[in-house]
Amino acid sequence: MSREYCFNLTIPLADLDTVEGLLAQASLNQPAMRVSRKTDRHGCARYYLSFPFSENRADLAFQKWFSEYQQSDWELYGPNPGRWGLI
Numbered sequence: 001m002s003r004e005y006c007f008n009l010t011i012p013l014a015d016l017d018t019v020e021g022l023l024a025q026a027s028l029n030q031p032a033m034r035v036s037r038k039t040d041r042h043g044c045a046r047y048y049l050s051f052p053f054s055e056n057r058a059d060l061a062f063q064k065w066f067s068e069y070q071q072s073d074w075e076l077y078g079p080n081p082g083r084w085g086l087i
Contacts, residue, residue, distance in 0.1 A: 003053035007063070007078035010044050015071065022069055023047070029065065030058050050082065 011019050023035055030051065038046035051059040059079045070076060 004050045004082050005053065005057070005059035005079040006048060006050040006082045007059070007076055007080070008038075009047040009049060010075040010077075011047075012073055013040065013043055013045055015074070016045050019045070019047075019074070022066070023049075026062060026066065030062055032058065033062065049078075051079075053081075 009019070027033055027035065032052050034050045036048040036050075038048055040046065049062070051062065063076070063079065066076060
């Protein structure tokens with residue numbers, strides 16, 4: 001399995017279009033980032049964002065970039081270490 005850093009992002013469904021645009025832009029800035037949509041709960045959309053483990057910490061660059069756009073009712077939890085896939 002490969003190591004990664006991951007975030008959980010939760011946003012109100014009303015902000016879905018805005019966040020989809022931001023995540024598309026983030027994917028251009030960080031091509032190795034993987035985005036998975038989790039099941040919606042309690043009127044919120046949820047995403048799992050993962051970054052391959054590396055010494056340059058692309059996850060921290062994403063977190064800093066995203067904080068410029070993050071609204072008060074959006075929750076970005078992480079980064080957390082994790083594992084993804086099979087070698």
